[in-house]
Amino acid sequence: MTVNVAEGLVTRTALAAPKAKSGIAFRPAVWLSAVFLLLVVAWAVVPDAFTSESPFDTDVDAAIQAPSLQYWFGTDASGRDIYTRVVFGARSSLLIGVGATALALVAAILFGFAAGLGGRLTDGAVSRFLEVVLALPGLLLALIFIAMLGPGVATEILAVAIGSAAGYAWMVRGQVIAVRNSGYVHAATALGHTRSRIIVRHVFPNAMRPLVVLATMGVGQSIVWASSLSFLGLGVAPPAPEWGAMLDAGRDFVSTAWWLELFPGLAIVGCTLAVTVLGRHLQQRIEGRLA
Amino acid sequence: MTAPLVRVEDLTVAFGAGNEPVVGGVSFEVAPGECFAIVGESGSGKSVTARTLLGLAGAGARVDATTLELHGKSVLGNRDRDWRQIRGREIGFVLQDALVSLDPLRTVGREIAETLRLHRYGSRSKRRERVLELLTSVGVPEPELRARQLPHELSGGQRQRALIASAIALDPPLLIADEPTTALDVTIQAQILDLLAAMKDRGSGLILISHDLSVVSRLADRVAVMRDGLLVEQGPVADVLTAPSHPYTRTLLDAIPAAHRKGTRLSATALPPTDPALIRPPSDDLLLEANNLVKRFRGPDGVERTAVADVSFSIGVGETLGIVGESGSGKTTTAQLALALLEPDEGTVQLGGTVWSEATEAARRPRRRQISVIYQDPLGSFDPRWTVRRIVEDAVPAELYPDGAARRQRAARLLVDVGLAEEHLDRRPLLLSGGQRQRVAIARALAPEPSLIVCDEPVSALDVTIQAQVLDLLADLQERLGLSYLFISHDLGVIHHVADRVLVMREGRVVETGTAAEIFGAPRDPYTRQLLASLPLAEPEPVSGGPA
Numbered sequence: 113m114t115v116n117v118a119e120g121l122v123t124r125t126a127l128a129a130p131k132a133k134s135g136i137a138f139r140p141a142v143w144l145s146a147v148f149l150l151l152v153v154a155w156a157v158v159p160d161a162f163t164s165e166s167p168f169d170t171d172v173d174a175a176i177q178a179p180s181l182q183y184w185f186g187t188d189a190s191g192r193d194i195y196t197r198v199v200f201g202a203r204s205s206l207l208i209g210v211g212a213t214a215l216a217l218v219a220a221i222l223f224g225f226a227a228g229l230g231g232r233l234t235d236g237a238v239s240r241f242l243e244v245v246l247a248l249p250g251l252l253l254a255l256i257f258i259a260m261l262g263p264g265v266a267t268e269i270l271a272v273a274i275g276s277a278a279g280y281a282w283m284v285r286g287q288v289i290a291v292r293n294s295g296y297v298h299a300a301t302a303l304g305h306t307r308s309r310i311i312v313r314h315v316f317p318n319a320m321r322p323l324v325v326l327a328t329m330g331v332g333q334s335i336v337w338a339s340s341l342s343f344l345g346l347g348v349a350p351p352a353p354e355w356g357a358m359l360d361a362g363r364d365f366v367s368t369a370w371w372l373e374l375f376p377g378l379a380i381v382g383c384t385l386a387v388t389v390l391g392r393h394l395q396q397r398i399e400g401r402l403a
Numbered sequence: 404m405t406a407p408l409v410r411v412e413d414l415t416v417a418f419g420a421g422n423e424p425v426v427g428g429v430s431f432e433v434a435p436g437e438c439f440a441i442v443g444e445s446g447s448g449k450s451v452t453a454r455t456l457l458g459l460a461g462a463g464a465r466v467d468a469t470t471l472e473l474h475g476k477s478v479l480g481n482r483d484r485d486w487r488q489i490r491g492r493e494i495g496f497v498l499q500d501a502l503v504s505l506d507p508l509r510t511v512g513r514e515i516a517e518t519l520r521l522h523r524y525g526s527r528s529k530r531r532e533r534v535l536e537l538l539t540s541v542g543v544p545e546p547e548l549r550a551r552q553l554p555h556e557l558s559g560g561q562r563q564r565a566l567i568a569s570a571i572a573l574d575p576p577l578l579i580a581d582e583p584t585t586a587l588d589v590t591i592q593a594q595i596l597d598l599l600a601a602m603k604d605r606g607s608g609l610i611l612i613s614h615d616l617s618v619v620s621r622l623a624d625r626v627a628v629m630r631d632g633l634l635v636e637q638g639p640v641a642d643v644l645t646a647p648s649h650p651y652t653r654t655l656l657d658a659i660p661a662a663h664r665k666g667t668r669l670s671a672t673a674l675p676p677t678d679p680a681l682i683r684p685p686s687d688d689l690l691l692e693a694n695n696l697v698k699r700f701r702g703p704d705g706v707e708r709t710a711v712a713d714v715s716f717s718i719g720v721g722e723t724l725g726i727v728g729e730s731g732s733g734k735t736t737t738a739q740l741a742l743a744l745l746e747p748d749e750g751t752v753q754l755g756g757t758v759w760s761e762a763t764e765a766a767r768r769p770r771r772r773q774i775s776v777i778y779q780d781p782l783g784s785f786d787p788r789w790t791v792r793r794i795v796e797d798a799v800p801a802e803l804y805p806d807g808a809a810r811r812q813r814a815a816r817l818l819v820d821v822g823l824a825e826e827h828l829d830r831r832p833l834l835l836s837g838g839q840r841q842r843v844a845i846a847r848a849l850a851p852e853p854s855l856i857v858c859d860e861p862v863s864a865l866d867v868t869i870q871a872q873v874l875d876l877l878a879d880l881q882e883r884l885g886l887s888y889l890f891i892s893h894d895l896g897v898i899h900h901v902a903d904r905v906l907v908m909r910e911g912r913v914v915e916t917g918t919a920a921e922i923f924g925a926p927r928d929p930y931t932r933q934l935l936a937s938l939p940l941a942e943p944e945p946v947s948g949g950p951a
Contacts, residue, residue, distance in 0.1 A: 295783035302742055303798050303851060304771025313797075314786050321788075 142393045145386035152383055155202035165193045167200040167353040176369050186371035188361065194371060197353040198379050204265060204354050205383065208338035208347075209331045212272035216334075217327055219277040221320075224284025228292060228319070229311065239285070242278050250275030254337070258346045268347045272337045276330060280323065287319035294318075325395040332387035339380050355380050407432040408577045408608040409456060412470035416451050418463050426452050427632040435576060438599075438609040440623035440640070442616055442655070444866035448632040449612050453579050456610070457494055458486030474576070491518045495570030497563075499582040504566055505554040511538075512550030515569040522573055537568040541598055559730075560591035567598065577608040584618060588729035588893065593937035596622055614866060616659060617896075620644055628652045658871035660900030662923065668878065669871035669900075690755060690855055690887050691718045691774075696740050697749035698733075710736040711747075712911040718855060723881070723888040725902025725919070727895055727934075733911040734891045738859050741889055742774055743767055755854075772800055775848035779860035781840040785832045791818065791843050792828040798850035817846040821876060838869035845876065855887045862897060874901060895934060899923050907931050 155162055171191035179186040185194035227238035245253070254271035261267045291297060292315060300310045341347035342356030350357050355376040362372025410432050417424040426448040433439045443449045454460050456473070458481055471479045473493060478485070490496065498504040505514055512534050519530045538546035541564040554562055563583065570578060580599060584592040600622055603609050613619050619626055620640060627637040628651065636649040647653045658669050698711040711733045718724045728734050739745040741752060743760050752760035754773060778784045785794050796814040804810040818828060821842040832840050841861060848856050858877070862870040874897070880886055892898050898905060898919075905922040907915045907930070915928040926932045 295778055295780060296786045298744060299776065299778070299784040299847070300797075301744060302771060302774070302776045303847075304768045304800075306768065317788060318786065 139393070141389050145389040148382055148386045149390065152202050152206065152379075152386075155199045156206045157203075159200045159203065162199045163193070163196040165196040167192065167197045168351060169193075176365065178369075179371050185375040186369065188358075188369075188372055189365065194358075194375050197358060198355070198375050200353040201355045201358065201376065201379065204348050204352070205335050205338060205380070208265065208269050208272060209335035209383070211269040212276070212334040212338070213327055213330045215269060215273035216277040216280055216330070217323070219273065220280030220284050220323075223277070223281040224319075225288055225316075227281075227285040228288025229315070235285075238281075242282050242285075245278040246282065250279075251337070251340070254341060255346065258341065263346050263349060265348055268338055268341055271341065272334050275337065276334065280326070280330070283326065284319060284323060287322060288315060291315050291318045321398065325391055325398065328394060329388050329391035332384035332391075335380060335383050335387075406475060407434050407472075408474060409433040409610070410470055410472040410475075411456075412468060414452065414455065414466070414468040414471060416448070416455055416460050416467075417465045418461065420465075423632075425632050426455070429629075429632075429634050431627055431634070431637065433577065433608045433610055435608050436603060436606045437625065438603050438611055438623045440611040440613060440619040440626045441629050441634075442613055442619050442626060443629035444614060444655075444868060446631075447629045449629045450581055452629070453581055453610060453612050456579060457490055457496055458483070459496075487521075491570075491575065492522050492573050493575050493577065495573075495575040495578045497567050497570045497578065497580040497583045499585050505562060507554055510551055510553055511557065511565045514554075515550075515565065515572055518569050518572040524573065533572070534568075537572055538565065541565070541568045541571075542594070543568070558591075559587055560594060563587060563591070563595055564598065567595075571602065571607075575607075577610070578602065579610045579612070581612040582614070583611070585613075585615070589895065589934060589937045590729065592618070616644065616655060616867070628655065654868055658867045660871075660874065660896045662896075662899060665900055665919070668875045670868065670875050688720045689717050690720050690722075691741060691759075691889070692753045693717070693737075693741060693750065694752075695750035696737070696747045696752070698736055698740060698745060699748050709911050711740065713750075714906075714908070714911075714913050715750075716906055716913075716916070718887050718889060720854065721881070721885045721887055723890055723901050723903050725898040725905045726889070726891045726908055727893065727898040727905060728908035729893060729934075731910070732908040734893075734908055735859055736911075737908070738776075738857050738889060738891055742776055742857055769802075772802075772851035773853055774855045774857060775851055775853040776857045776859065777841070777844050777848050777861045779863050781837075781844040782832055784844060785840075787831070787833065790829050790831055791823070791835070794832070794843060795846045795850055798847045800851050803852065814846075814850070817849055818843070820849070820880075821846045822872075836869075837865050838872060841865065841869075841873050842876070845873070845880075849880065849884075853886070855889065857889045857891075859891045860893065861890075863892065863894065870897070877901070895923075907934070 169192065171187070174183070174187050174191040175189055177183050177187040177191075183193055183195065185198060187193055188197075223238055223242065227235045227242070230238070254275045257271040257274060258267055261270070294314075297310055297314055300314060305313075338347060339354075339356030339359065342354045343360045345357075345360065348354035348357055350361060358376040359373060359380075362369065362376070365372050412430045414426060414429045415424045416426040429448075429452055431439060441449045441452060451460055451464075455464075455466055455471075458478070460466055466479075468479060471477060473489065478489065481489075505511070509517075512531070515534045515537060516530045519525070519533060524530060524533065534550055535546045538549060543549050543561055543564050549557060549561065549565070554565070557565065563586075567583070578599075583599065584595050587595060596618065599609060599611075603622070609622075611619065611623055623640045625638065626640045626643050627634045628643065628647075628649065629635070630651050636643060636647065636652050643652060644656065647656060654670075657664075660669060694715050696711050696714045697709065699707050699709050701707050714733070714737055716724060726734050726737060736745065740747050740760065743752065743762075747760055750760075751758070754770065759767065759770075789797070792811075792814060795817055796810055799810045799813045799817075801810070804813050815825075815828065823839060823842050823846070827835065827839060827843075832843060835843065844861075861877075862873050865873060877888065878901070881888065888901070890898065890901050902919045904918050905916065906913050907922065907928065909930050915922060915926065915931045922931060923935065926935055
């Protein structure tokens with residue numbers, strides 16, 4: 113998963129460059145973010161370890177209860193435990209966030225490399241296509257896809273991926289062209305290395321470098337998108353636990369039962385924030401090592 | 404002697420508490436109408452010394468001195484407001500790179516008028532008059548037009564003149580010029596030096612900061628040699644340059660590839676001479692032959708420009724062909740054509756007697772090992788993720804060393820050959836000095852066991868003592884391995900030192916070709932003569948102490 117990949121990179125960087133580590137001050141925000149994300153990942157993988165309740169069990173007697181020792185985050189109109197639903201909601205949010213970003217990256221790499229390495233005609237065609245896609249608002253694109261395919265997790269992943277792929281692709285293309293014209297690629301060509309060897313050894317890793325950071329932060333963006341679509345009733349459908357859908361369900365009670373909105377909202381904000389903080393940290397690490 | 408403009412005694416500048424000072428106990432004086440030069444290599448503290456006189460030593464700088472006087476007035480403990488009165492009015496400051504130092508969004512005229520306005524000089528129309536007067540006085544043609552243009556619309560020389568114009572706008576009695584000609588072609592450099600000399604003759608004091616001893620010899624009256632924050636030697640320019648008393652000054656002077664040092668080694672650390680039995684003499688066999696090369700590029704405005712026009716040359720086995728020319732003369736394009744990284748629009752290149760430029764890339768690829776390349780900017784030519792070891796190993800051909808262990812061994816051997824130590828192998832080039840980086844580039848160029856190395860400005864970014872070491876290394880390798888070089892440089896001294904035959908290029912054409920002795924001894928073409936005349940130190944005095 114992308115989150116784990118990001119974590120892995122942080123550790124590897126730390127091992128490879130112990131000097132760079134001392135250059136960047138210890139920051140509690142980074143640690144806090146890492147811990148929070150690990151918790152959310154754990155929620156997604158083994159939700160049962162964190163709660164004994166079921167996210168679907170209704171209990172009319174316990175409807176709309178404020179947070180208490182029994183119901184940490186309170187209960188909703190059907191008497192379902194909000195804490196349990198937030199824990200179970202992590203899976204679909206992360207799945208969509210990571211899945212959509214991964215899918216977007218695959219598409220971006222295909223288009224970006226085709227444009228950056230193909231001839232003038234390919235580049236022209238791909239670039240014009242990307243420009244058209246970029247001109248449309250991402251959410252609108254996502255909506256079109258959901259309208260065509262009907263709501264659901266798979267559709268949502270596809271929709272969010274399509275909404276963000278063009279931006280990544282444009283950046284990959286720029287990176288590929290920059291690396292292709294770099295001194296080290298010229299040097300490798302002059303050494304008589306084959307084109308495929310140069311692409312694998314130089315163009316791909318160097319063009320992807322800034323993208324690793326961008327994609328990490330993109331996961332947070334995708335989580336927000338997924339929640340927005342669910343909030344609009346276009347993503348994961350109730351009663352399945354999903355943070356955006358929970359926000360939608362609590363909308364009518366916002367003046368009387370604030371906990372219906374606060375906790376799923378906090379989960380979304382917390383995830384996005386944590387991913388962004390870690391992404392920025394990663395970026396500084398990489399730049400500190402190579403710039 | 405008139406009262407000095409500047410008096411500095413025991414000046415110390417340090418950054419941050421507890422750090423070694425970057426300038427440690429420097430003393431000097433500058434009188435009106437005198438040019439005092441500070442020479443040194445990068446990191447010697449020469450620029451910091453100059454900037455301290457303007458209160459621009461930098462953030463966090465701790466400045467200490469027994470005396471620091473401008474016009475007999477102490478400026479120690481000046482606050483920023485006091486400095487602003489001094490800058491521009493009492494001291495003019497000329498920086499190295501005019502393109503960076505001039506605001507890209509302001510016309511040249513407004514930029515110069517700004518200094519006048521800040522110091523409340525006259526009315527708006529009077530300021531405009533003064534700007535035109537200044538541009539005329541620094542020799543900018545069509546001053547009315549130039550004043551209305553943006554910096555990028557001017558040529559490099561004109562920009563540098565405009566920068567000087569803004570520095571002298573208020574007729575300051577002292578001018579500080581920090582590497583004023585370093586980014587310029589030699590013919591333009593000569594003009595700027597003449598301009599500064601004329602200002603000196605009019606009574607301005609001048610502090611010249613330079614890494615280039617030949618520039619200094621042309622302009623300075625007195626010179627100080629700076630190294631690691633200390634002035635190691637100071638005196639009249641003729642004395643210091645002809646009879647240096649400090650060993651470092653001698654090293655610096657010896658490192659200059661002056662005419663009389665051709666065929667000798669330049670650096671004190673040069674290897675012992677190669678055993679004559681091992682030297683492979685140049686032969687008459689032709690290695691590379693270029694015939695009537697033409698290369699055109701279409702600019703962003705759609706207009707086609709000819710970068711290389713009808714260029715022919717040949718390189719023999721074990722021979723060095725030098726190509727010299729100013730920026731934009733087509734030198735690098737010619738190198739790319741020789742490497743077949745570019746294909747000529749007309750003409751052909753032959754390598755080892757068979758087709759090269761006309762072959763397909765697939766046919767060329769296995770033969771690419773025969774030609775290597777060294778670039779001016781080694782850092783840009785290395786993959787930033789790779790260590791030195793990997794960079795060189797990657798260039799060792801698998802055809803010659805199919806075994807991974809043998810490749811590693813070969814790479815390590817090459818790095819030793821170019822004078823790098825074991826400890827450098829696992830570093831990234833970013834953490835190496837400029838000279839070390841260029842050695843890595845040379846090791847990589849040697850790895851395929853080529854017969855020809857194209858060297859595109861390989862020493863232009865290096866300090867003169869490092870340049871000497873790299874030139875010596877290239878000469879040693881040539882003797883031992885029988886290599887041929889296509890050596891490109893804008894520096895006539897370097898070309899004279901390394902080349903057997905020379906091609907002089909201008910605007911894509913070859914204006915003259917001949918042996919080094921012919922070109923430098925008896926140039927026929929007027930442009931070559933102009934180039935040689937603008938050499939700051941055409942025929943330097945022999946340095947006492949003999950060859951190192």
